[in-house]
Amino acid sequence: MATIYQVSELAGVSLSTVSRVLNNNDYVSKKTKKKVMEAMQQLGYQPSSIARSLASSRTSSVGILVSELDGPFFGQMMSAIEEQLRAAGKHVIITPGHSDESKEKSGFEFLISRNCDAIIAHVEAVSNEYLIELSKGKTPIYLMSRYVEEIKDNCISLDNVMGGYLATKTMITRGHKNIAYIAGPQFKIDASDRLKGHKQALSEFAIEFNENLFYIGDFKETGGNDGLKYFIENKVPFTALVCANDEMASGAMKYAREHGFNLPSDLAIMGYDNVIFTNYLYPTLTTINNPVPEMGKMAANLVLKDIYKHSGITINHIFQPNLILRDSTPTVK
Amino acid sequence: MATIYQVSELAGVSLSTVSRVLNNNDYVSKKTKKKVMEAMQQLGYQPSSIARSLASSRTSSVGILVSELDGPFFGQMMSAIEEQLRAAGKHVIITPGHSDESKEKSGFEFLISRNCDAIIAHVEAVSNEYLIELSKGKTPIYLMSRYVEEIKDNCISLDNVMGGYLATKTMITRGHKNIAYIAGPQFKIDASDRLKGHKQALSEFAIEFNENLFYIGDFKETGGNDGLKYFIENKVPFTALVCANDEMASGAMKYAREHGFNLPSDLAIMGYDNVIFTNYLYPTLTTINNPVPEMGKMAANLVLKDIYKHSGITINHIFQPNLILRDSTPTVK
DNA sequence: TTGTAAGCGTTATCAA
DNA sequence: TTGATAACGCTTACAA
Numbered sequence: 001m002a003t004i005y006q007v008s009e010l011a012g013v014s015l016s017t018v019s020r021v022l023n024n025n026d027y028v029s030k031k032t033k034k035k036v037m038e039a040m041q042q043l044g045y046q047p048s049s050i051a052r053s054l055a056s057s058r059t060s061s062v063g064i065l066v067s068e069l070d071g072p073f074f075g076q077m078m079s080a081i082e083e084q085l086r087a088a089g090k091h092v093i094i095t096p097g098h099s100d101e102s103k104e105k106s107g108f109e110f111l112i113s114r115n116c117d118a119i120i121a122h123v124e125a126v127s128n129e130y131l132i133e134l135s136k137g138k139t140p141i142y143l144m145s146r147y148v149e150e151i152k153d154n155c156i157s158l159d160n161v162m163g164g165y166l167a168t169k170t171m172i173t174r175g176h177k178n179i180a181y182i183a184g185p186q187f188k189i190d191a192s193d194r195l196k197g198h199k200q201a202l203s204e205f206a207i208e209f210n211e212n213l214f215y216i217g218d219f220k221e222t223g224g225n226d227g228l229k230y231f232i233e234n235k236v237p238f239t240a241l242v243c244a245n246d247e248m249a250s251g252a253m254k255y256a257r258e259h260g261f262n263l264p265s266d267l268a269i270m271g272y273d274n275v276i277f278t279n280y281l282y283p284t285l286t287t288i289n290n291p292v293p294e295m296g297k298m299a300a301n302l303v304l305k306d307i308y309k310h311s312g313i314t315i316n317h318i319f320q321p322n323l324i325l326r327d328s329t330p331t332v333k
Numbered sequence: 334m335a336t337i338y339q340v341s342e343l344a345g346v347s348l349s350t351v352s353r354v355l356n357n358n359d360y361v362s363k364k365t366k367k368k369v370m371e372a373m374q375q376l377g378y379q380p381s382s383i384a385r386s387l388a389s390s391r392t393s394s395v396g397i398l399v400s401e402l403d404g405p406f407f408g409q410m411m412s413a414i415e416e417q418l419r420a421a422g423k424h425v426i427i428t429p430g431h432s433d434e435s436k437e438k439s440g441f442e443f444l445i446s447r448n449c450d451a452i453i454a455h456v457e458a459v460s461n462e463y464l465i466e467l468s469k470g471k472t473p474i475y476l477m478s479r480y481v482e483e484i485k486d487n488c489i490s491l492d493n494v495m496g497g498y499l500a501t502k503t504m505i506t507r508g509h510k511n512i513a514y515i516a517g518p519q520f521k522i523d524a525s526d527r528l529k530g531h532k533q534a535l536s537e538f539a540i541e542f543n544e545n546l547f548y549i550g551d552f553k554e555t556g557g558n559d560g561l562k563y564f565i566e567n568k569v570p571f572t573a574l575v576c577a578n579d580e581m582a583s584g585a586m587k588y589a590r591e592h593g594f595n596l597p598s599d600l601a602i603m604g605y606d607n608v609i610f611t612n613y614l615y616p617t618l619t620t621i622n623n624p625v626p627e628m629g630k631m632a633a634n635l636v637l638k639d640i641y642k643h644s645g646i647t648i649n650h651i652f653q654p655n656l657i658l659r660d661s662t663p664t665v666k
Numbered sequence: 667t668t669g670t671a672a673g674c675g676t677t678a679t680c681a682a
Numbered sequence: 683t684t685g686a687t688a689a690c691g692c693t694t695a696c697a698a
Contacts, residue, residue, distance in 0.1 A: 001471065001691095003690095003691055003692085004691065004692060005691080005692095013668075013669085014668065014669045014670075015669085015670090015671095015691095015692080015693090016668070016669060016670080016671095016693080016694080017667090017668060017669075018692095019692065019693060019694085020667095020668085022692090022693095023693080027667055027668080028667070028668085029667060029668090032667080032668080046442065046445070046446055047446070047691085047692075048387075048446060048448070048690085048691055048692070049446045049447055049448075050383055050386050050387050050392075050446075050447065050448050050690085050691080050692090051387055051674090051690070051691030051692040051693090052691080052692055052693075053383050053674090053692090054381075054383050054384055054387050054674050054675070054676085054690085054691080054692070054693090055673080055674055055691075055692040055693040055694080056674085056692075056693055056694085057674075057693095059383075068408075068412065069408060069411040069412040069415055069427075070405065070408025070409050070411065070412040071408060072403065072405070072408075074408075075401075075402060075403025075404060075405075075407075075408050076403050078402040078403065079401065079402040079403040079429075082402055082428075082429060091428065091443055092427075092428070093426050093427075094402075094425075094426075094427045095415075095424065095425070096412075096415060109379065110424055112379070113379055113380070113381060113382045113383075114382055114383065115381070115383050138334065221612075221613060250610065250613040251613070253613065253615075254612070254613050254615075254617075257615065277583065277610045277613075279554075279587070280554065280583040280584070280586065280587050280610075280614065281613065281614065281615065282586075282587075282590065282614065282615035284587075334675095336674095336675055336676090337675065337676065338675080346684075346685085347684065347685045347686075348675095348676085348677095348685080348686085348687095349677085349678085349684070349685060349686080349687095350683090350684060350685075352676070352677060352678085353683095353684090355676090355677095356677085360683055360684080361683070361684085362683060362684090365683080365684080380675085380676075381674085381675050381676070382676095383674085383675080383676090384674070384675030384676040384677090384690090385675080385676055385677075386676085386690095387674085387675080387676070387677090387690050387691070387692090388675075388676040388677040388678080388689080388690055389676075389677055389678085389690085390677095390690075667698105668697100668698080669696100669697080669698075670695105670696085670697075670698090671694100671695095671696090671697100672693105672694090672695085672696100673692100673693085673694085673695100674690105674691105674692090674693085675690105676689100676690085677688105677689085677690085678687100678688085678689080678690105679686100679687090679688080679689095680685100680686085680687085680688100681684105681685085681686085681687105682683105682684080682685080682686095
């Protein structure tokens with residue numbers, strides 16, 4: 001590998017001049033610049049980003065900490081962030097936190113030790129206090145889908161209470177009274193907010209919250225499965241099922257069909273997130289749209305604005321979910 | 334941030350000693366080691382991985398180059414690789430190539446310039462020659478789902494011809510003669526191999542390949558949609574549809590249902606990859622299992638063995654696909 | 667506009 | 683078993 005030193009020698013200039021060319025510094029004459037570029041070309045020179053960042057303590061890379069590397073939700077998120085950042089010549093370093101406190105912390109440490117210029121994180125297990133403390137460090141932290149009052153300028157979040165409310169209200173206005181609810185793990189703020197919205201809608205229409213129609217799932221297909229099974233065994237009648245995410249809804253749909261339900265007439269089902277495959281289920285799944293790509297893009301923009309000083313960027317910190325009405329929730333007479 | 338220098342001062346030893354402790358070097362007395370560790374603790378010292386890799390030209394990180402950051406296929410792949418590597422204390426740096434030649438190349442360059450100890454790549458647009466050339470460089474390259482004879486020891490691949498054969502043969506043995514086929518983009522080797530297998534099965538059973546029952550899709554839902562539309566407009570009768578991946582199959586299923594097909598009785602559909610949501614479609618989708626997680630794990634193991642000198646690892650370079658029989662392909666009398 | 671030289675935080679080679 | 687000291691490849695005052 002050629003180094004900057006060899007380039008400088010071949011071009012007959014000093015190290016600093018080569019460095020200037022590398023960094024598009026204005027104070028270089030056209031002529032020298034050309035000489036240097038040619039030398040680089042000739043040697044197939046590739047600057048070492050490691051050395052650059054050691055010297056400059058900037059890396060042109062932003063860390064992304066997500067819960068999982070797979071799953072449609074995180075896929076969309078990573079993809080949107082990466083695309084926006086790459087367009088600005090920045091790179092991303094992605095690491096998973098697996099919704100586990102110590103793994104999330106070590107993810108942060110890794111990213112920080114890699115000198116990321118900033119970190120965009122979707123974390124669920126670490127406490128707000130930890131995040132606030134971390135934000136005082138040298139690496140700026142941005143939060144996706146999480147609102148922490150003390151560092152709200154660094155948060156991009158979704159109004160999940162509203163989303164939860166919307167989901168259940170839709171079922172009610174479509175004629176349902178006995179509505180089962182499969183929640184997500186309650187340590188996840190998204191999940192507990194959605195539940196809050198559910199209860200809000202219930203109470204608005206004077207429907208009592210029934211423990212026998214409430215189950216806490218795992219945000220995966222199995223959660224939908226297990227939840228529906230639990231409800232059926234409880235023998236409390238219900239005509240609608242609201243799930244706190246699409247994966248659980250699809251699991252429930254499958255279980256329902258396998259156990260003699262005729263969908264959607266026997267049971268109306270609602271998801272949450274509007275993940276890509278919901279449109280390919282049968283019946284197509286009514287769901288609450290979680291504008292993940294837009295939010296990812298916004299998070300990237302926020303970093304571009306704050307850290308890389310791009311101008312003319314307007315930031316929207318809180319997104320509103322909206323209803324996507326499909327076939328799984330027909331109106332009941 | 335505390336540096337190694339401050340640690341050495343507080344512990345009353347030299348830089349080198351601290352470095353030795355950091356690297357678990359044996360030639361350090363228990364006593365000094367303890368002193369140093371305490372100093373580290375006290376200062377909350379975190380070694381700079383940047384500086385470390387500049388000095389050692391090792392990074393404990395392996396680059397992953399995938400086509401897309403989202404999508405169930407790549408999600409599973411990244412996840413499996415990362416899990417295995419993380420268990421060995423290595424980190425991954427992920428970057429997407431978007432199935433585009435110049436983007437894939439710049440992905441490689443980025444990863445190489447980050448001094449990754451190795452790169453695991455799933456690339457589709459760059460040529461074999463490029464990969465062979467690249468393999469001569471200082472960063473070892475490993476290929477996922479791609480077989481290149483000259484560097485076969487660095488390849489982990491799936492026998493896609495066999496998979497394609499299996500898919501179509503299954504349809505034939507279940508009683509179908511008029512089988513439509515929606516292929517993937519033919520510059521992708523996976524796609525062209527699957528097609529090859531399809532033709533092989535056809536000819537084995539003396540069924541002629543019919544251009545009117547052949548469509549090249551984009552490996553996404555839209556491809557399934559458009560393909561089925563094309564076949565219907567062609568007005569050539571067919572009773573079975575084989576798709577080169579699950580996304581296209583799900584798109585086709587939806588289009589079929591919207592256009593009056595009764596599934597699966599009117600049309601048998603076969604997917605490929607056994608992506609997570611195939612089991613939640615209705616009818617559940619018969620598909621060819623692509624053991625992505627196993628292959629990802631194997632690729633990680635290969636790196637662990639070759640690069641990090643782990644012992645006792647057995648490598649399987651070529652994986653065999655198998656049939657997952659579900660409800661979308663009933664037998665025809 | 668260009669060059670000199672001092673870092674950046676480690677590892678690695680010697681010598682002690 | 684420990685310590686000096688020279689790399690690693692680049693950026694960045696400061697000087698010229």
